[in-house]
Amino acid sequence: xxxxxxxxxxxxxxxxxxxxxxxxxxxxxxxxxxxxxxxxxxxxxxxxxxxxxxxxxxxxxxxxxxxxxxxxxxxxxxxxxxxxxxxxxxxxxxxxxxxxxxxxxxxxxxxxxxxxxxxxxxxxxxxxxxxxxxxxxxxxxxxxxxxxxxxxxxxxxxxxxx
Numbered sequence: 001x002x003x004x005x006x007x008x009x010x011x012x013x014x015x016x017x018x019x020x021x022x023x024x025x026x027x028x029x030x031x032x033x034x035x036x037x038x039x040x041x042x043x044x045x046x047x048x049x050x051x052x053x054x055x056x057x058x059x060x061x062x063x064x065x066x067x068x069x070x071x072x073x074x075x076x077x078x079x080x081x082x083x084x085x086x087x088x089x090x091x092x093x094x095x096x097x098x099x100x101x102x103x104x105x106x107x108x109x110x111x112x113x114x115x116x117x118x119x120x121x122x123x124x125x126x127x128x129x130x131x132x133x134x135x136x137x138x139x140x141x142x143x144x145x146x147x148x149x150x151x152x153x154x155x156x157x158x159x160x161x162x
Contacts, residue, residue, distance in 0.1 A: 074109040077149060089149040091115075100138050104156075107143060120147055120155040127161040136161045 075093040082088050095109035104118040125132045137143065137159055144160040 074111055075113050075115065090146070091149050091154050092144070092146050093117075094144045095142070097137055097139055097141050097143055102134075105137050107145060115154060117145055117147060117154050117156040120157045123156055123159065125159045125161065132161060 073092065074095065075091075077089055077091050079087050079089050093107050093109060093113075093115055095107040095113075097105050098108050098114070099106045104116060106114060106116045108114045119134065123134070125134055125136055127136050141161055143162075145156050146158045147154060147156040149155075
């Protein structure tokens with residue numbers, strides 16, 4: 001399971017790019033959250049080689065996230081403590097894109113909840129289990145999104161189109 005989380009962290013952070021362990025751990029939190037709302041590791045596209053990134057210690061307890069997020073979750077937030085002993089709010093949402101531009105997009109879940117996201121740096125967009133461009137995120141498409149909240153700003157780190 002730890003290897004899977006590290007591989008997922010690589011997928012979010014750029015398929016093998018040099019990423020400090022704390023950043024990889026934070027990305028792993030977001031990936032676990034998305035996995036728990038019904039998207040599997042393959043949805044993120046090619047995860048690359050896990051290797052020894054983050055020394056196999058992602059700093060997140062997947063069981064904790066699993067308890068809070070279940071397979072049929074439409075949207076939610078969970079606060080986790082990172083390896084640096086900081087709190088991070090992970091946000092996940094599924095729904096239809098109602099508006100999109102070069103800075104961000106708005107998603108409306110089937111229960112009416114609506115949230116506006118900005119694109120993170122980095123952000124990974126995947127469609128049909130392969131890497132996609134931001135242009136795939138457009139009004140009318142269904143997406144699953146995972147990212148972080150900082151105050152009122154919600155930043156997408158992973159977007160699964162379809």
